[in-house]
Each structure stands twice: as C-alpha cells, then as structure tokens.
Amino acid sequence: MLIPSIVILDYGVGNLHSVWHACKQFSENVTVISDFSEYSPATHIVLPGVGAFNVAISEIRKRRFDELINSSIKEQTPILGVCIGMHVLAKIGFENGENSGLGIFDAEVRHLSEQAEIDEQRIPHIGWTKVETTNNESQANNDLEISGYFYFAHSFGYVDLPKPYILREAVVGKLRIPAVVKSGSVTGVQFHPEKSGANGLRFLRKFFETGRNNSEQKIS
C-alpha cells in the first residue's frame, strides 16, 4: 500500500484551501510549502491555481520552485499543475505582458479570444464542460481516468502544443481547449479537479496512485 506524501506549492496565488482538502482525501501526509528550503522529499507535487501568469511565475522563481520542479522532473516525481499551475509549465505566457514560463511544455499561453472568432464577452470560460478524448492512442492517455464533466474557470489557455502531449480537450463553441496535457511525469489540467465533484476526485486518486516510473499502487 502506497501512502502518497503530497507537497502543495504555495506561490501566493490560488485556492490552496480547496486543493489541500481535496488532497487530504487521499493522504494524511499533505504539506504546503512556500519556499524550496521547506521541501522534504515527497511522492507527488501539486501546483495549484487561481491567479495571473506573471504574478505566479515571478513568485515561483522567487521561492526557487523552478529549481525544485526541474530536479523533481529528473527524479520522475509526478507533478500536477492545475489551471495557472499548468500555465506556468508552458514556454511562454501572455497574461499581463510577455513572460517566460518553465518551458516544460512547448506551448504558449494566450487569451482565449485570440484563438477563435468568438464573442469576447463569453470569456471567461466558466462552468462544467465535458472533456473529449483526443486522437491520441498513447498508453498515458488510456491510463487516465478522465471522462465526463469537469469544472473550468479561465480566460487563458494553451496554444501550439504538439498534439502527442494533449490527452483531453474541452470543446467550447469554436474553441478546442487543451484540458489535460502530459509530458513524462508532468501532468497539467486546465480544469479544477478540486472543484469537479466525483470526477475530479477520481482523477486525483488516479494521479496519486501513480508513482515514480509510472508504477501503480492502490490507495486504500
């Protein structure tokens, strides 16, 4: 039996409270750290997210979480980025000016209105949207327990990410928004699993059951 030790990175944005409670459903061992120096090795790392790209990325660097993330990727520690926590994993973001991200995903983060001819007033994209499987036959895709409705609340999203990294999309009018992206041990989700009811908790359970090197263990 694996009991995950979960570390949530606090970079001054977001709804830490809800993410913390959601993680507590799967482990007693959940800690929130606000600087790299507070880190003790964990089985899973979560980047929570409500906030703006520029603020989040500068706080991440200030708190040396970029170093933590890079070294954890080398050790293949599963990392989950939620919403803005997903955005900062991209190469570059355009929210409140142009800012470089952590570059784990070869994508740009742009305002949804730049991506399709839609009425700007319909942004932010808020609410429950069904996620759709992309034409991606990879094993990682099949391993995910993601289907049905998830809760979204955002104005910016991934563009130009090569298809093999996109495992799920949310279709909103003319927009196809990358909803789940994965590269190695790093997963990014545009929706909020901590706000997506039973589907969100099922997704988190699966994420915490997957250990390093994709080894799987059941959480009792």
Next chain:
Amino acid sequence: MEGLRIVGDPNVLANKYYESAADEIVFMDTVASLYRRESILKIVEKASENVFIPITVGGGIRSIENAKQLFSRGADKVAINSAAVSNPSLITEIARHFGSQSVVVSIEAKRVENGWEVFINNGREPTGIGVGDWIQKLKGLGAGELILSSVDRDGTKKGMDIELLRMVRDRCQLPIVAASGVGSLDDVVEVFEQCDVEAVAIGTALHSGAIQIADIKNAIQVNGMEARYPC
C-alpha cells in the same frame, strides 16, 4: 428578523446538495450587515472541507479585503450587490486581483411601472436605477457572471420572472444564473427553454423538499437539454 425562516444548518444542506449532484453552492448571507462577518467565513471554511464543487458567497461584501478573506477560506467566487451599486469600481478591483471568473454581480430586480428597478440590501432598499441601465453600466467592468434575482418572486415558488430574464439576456453576454421563484420541475424547464440562461439557482423549493436535484436534472434531459447527470 421579519420574513426570514430558519430552514437548516447551511453546512448540512451544502453537503446534502453536493452529494445529490448540485453543480454549485451559493451561500447568500442575507443578514450580513447586521451580524459579524465571522459566521459566514466559518461556514465557507467548513464547506470547502468536503464540498468539491464551486462555492459562491454573497452578502455584505464591501471591500477587496472582504473578498480576499472569503477566497482564503475556500470561496471560489464572491457575489456583490449593494457595494457594486454604490462603488462599481469594486468589481474591477476584485477582477484585477483575482480574475473575472471570481466576481459575480448579483442583481435584485423588482417590477415597477415601466420595467424593473435595482434593489439593494436583500430587496429592502430601492436605488432608482433601472435594471436595463445597470446592465449597460456593468459592461467592461470585469464581472464574470450575473446572478439575477426577482424581489417579487423570491421565496414564492410561483415560477421565475421570465420577462425579466429575457430582457437581461437580450442586453448582456455574461453568463446568467437565474434565481427566485422556482417551485416545480416545470418552472426549471420553462426557464431553460425560454431564456437561454446558463444556470438556475434554487433555494426555497429545495430546502422545503418540494423538488429534488436528481428530478430537476432528469426533467432537463427529458426535455432534450444538457445536464450534468449522472456526474
């Protein structure tokens, strides 16, 4: 207070509705200006422990500090009514700090001779502002959603004010949560069929047990519309 009746513990009800497939919980602190703010903060904090759907909180939010406190305790959105009328820049300020998705403008509309008037303080105080004018003024301020209530229908279970909802829908592209007046499954189906609103908020009819969430969602689906059920 006059006109108020205790229907149950807010946290017990929130859990119950979460378990029965509600899509969102809205806590409206109707006596916020009269009592301490701490009570609503505790309710929100407790709810966020085991209610894993969006939580919106309204009532008595007058400053960015009020909003910040609620977000830090687990609220996902704040709904502003009175303070939005007296200080519209508060909407912009909260949107800038926490994002548009976190700011909901709550409108309490009451029928008057030539349309509808905006009321504040839980439907007790007229403002002299027409609802249509208020909708125009809100454009570009940064709100992410509207909760539209009818002072005339609130708590009556006599059906929603369809004309009001249509009028606002025609003037506004923001997502609309229709509130006030639902008494039956037909009322819910009617509003979705006729008003193109994104969601319906129900209080009295659920608290009294007149209708159940599962039946509502089933009725929506039976009538050929989409609902998150089973979820």
